[in-house]
Amino acid sequence: MKKKIGLIVGLGLIIVIIAVAALWLRPDKKEGIRWPQKQALPSFPPPADLLDLVSLNSKLIYEGEDPQNGQTTGKADGDGWLAVVGTDKAEELILDVKDITEVPTGDTKAAFNLSVDKFSDKNGIVAKLEIRDQKTDTILGSLEVSNWDFTQENASQTFEVPLTAPDSTHPLELRVFWTGKSSMKLYDVSFQSPRRADEVAMFESLRGVVNHTEPRIYDQDKSGTYWLDALGLSYTRIKNNWQLMDKYLSEVNGIVVYDPEVPDTYNLATTIAGLKNAIVAAPSLLEQLTSSPYNLPILEDLRGKFKSKLDVYNYLYDSYWPKTTHRVLVGLTPDLKTNLREYAMGIQASVVWLNPAVPEEEAILNKFMADMPYGTGLYLGWWPDEGTGVTKTSEFGLATVAADFSSNLSVLSGTSRKITPPKTPVKPRLENKVYVTYIVSDGDNLQYVEGSLPRFWETPNRGEIPIGWTVSPLMVDAMPGVLDYLNRTATDNDALISGPSGMGYTYPNMWTDQKGLDLFFSRTNDYMSRSGMRVLTVWNTVVGTTNPNVGKSIAEHAPSLLGFTSQGNTGVITVYKDSMPGQELQKGYGSSESDLTTYVESAMKKWDHKSPLFIGIQAQPWSVSYQNFVNAYHYFKDNKDISIVRPDVYFQLVRESNHLSIDSRK
Known part of the structure; x- marks a missing residue:
């Protein structure tokens, strides 16, 4: 009997040791956050029953x-x-x-x-x-x-x-x-005042400490309470932000002090604070924070240690990059001290601001990116220059995720992952007509979805016309509740489609490893299937066409899609591997209401009336309003030769016109 008991105890100890070792060795493991290996971005815990609503505006x-x-x-x-x-x-x-x-x-x-x-x-x-x-x-x-x-x-x-x-x-x-x-x-x-700016920056880092175990602090400055109300999350307004320090002091291990004379030390301080459960503070706040009632210790003081930003990032790479996740690299200007930083701290990511156009900075950036997984790694934030930055991530088989002004990803990431895809409407009978589809661009930008999309979504006459709204498949991880809300509240005329270029903004033409590109589109297919999206927009620069190997990769590794668009501005439709239609839009990035009509009229001048003509127009939301799209729709409404349809229906018609199965999933 004793031998059996001893054996059981021994086996129990072995199981415990193995379990502890597994937790220790598993990459990117952090208390409260789940990040399965196949998941692009982590899931934070569910938000608290009652969130603290604050303003972190300077x-x-x-x-x-x-x-x-x-x-x-x-x-x-x-x-x-x-x-x-x-x-x-x-x-x-x-x-x-x-x-x-x-x-x-x-x-x-x-x-x-x-x-x-x-x-x-x-x-x-x-x-x-x-x-x-x-x-x-x-x-x-x-x-x-x-x-x-x-x-x-x-x-x-x-x-x-x-x-x-x-x-x-x-x-x-x-x-x-x-x-x-x-x-x-x-x-x-x-x-x-400078003091106010220092304080809100410090409270942003407090959010990073608090929200990684349970999201409890929500910043109202991006979209007010729109998403809280839409998702049924309760909140209480905090009148004075210092109440947060009193409430959550026990969760803070100490302070990381940055050097105002070397601005990039703020990124280093953010990285360190994420690893040490610390807050980031300006020297102006130290007297208050180290005195009663807070009595916080200084864990690291970066003042006087660095002469230049190059020194800062070389030190970050040597000393802290090995300790942070390599699945995501965060890019933030040190001038921006709020918004995405709480999320960067929560996922224990390194934060940098390096310009690929500057050789000395590019050399350091290359070291970081060479350590990241080709085909799945993400650069979260933004760049000093869009084209140069996205080209650099593409060179390393990574994707950029515009998110530098996303302010509540920790809370939104923890919302329910139950997503109910909507049904695609029954397509009309294919005729020898002109089929037009309109697309709103820039939805790959997570901060646009959080802050600007509600303004479009709440337009009183939304649903009046067929239209495609680009969003990011990464919302499955980053804001699943928001994605489900958009699906549930979409009208029959609203179609959610993927922004560029699937699992993040990248130029697929510039990828050098075909297997990595295939993996990228395979993951894109998986995330789009779960989100209910059937159409992909691909960017190879703002006006670039798509290389044949890219189209073939999409056809083979993203078979659930109905089709994809590209930025060639020619209207040419190509069928890849006898299964996947891709169209170079007639206008890839319109900026005015006239772009929604003149490019249609121009394309129609070459129409022979003997077969269907397909015209795709995409326009950006910064200067083109929903009403502009409505006006364009009514401009053509009485023309019996023109039928305006949403993008998924559009590609069903394209498929039928090219003798392909109407539903790519069958």
């Missing part, structure tokens, strides 16, 4: 249109608070914000953005701006603004009021008094 902003800001006259007017002569009561407040404790102690300034509808023949005071110390009931700064102080009608103009802010025990009150002399709009009021 400016402390009070929006004019917020009805909670104590107004006693006027009304919200879309982008501000408007008071109209003859309609609204004069000699009243159009802003009265009390109990402000977030303004850092010391010299600062309040910037008031105002406009008047017209100039008066006779000058007069139109507004009185005031910042008060509520505790002592004293005015800290004030300014009277007259009608003739404005230089342009109906245009926002900034008026600054300098002041010295007391400590947080002296709450401030912010007041804008409207005299009624001219109709006036208040857009916003903001406070800005």
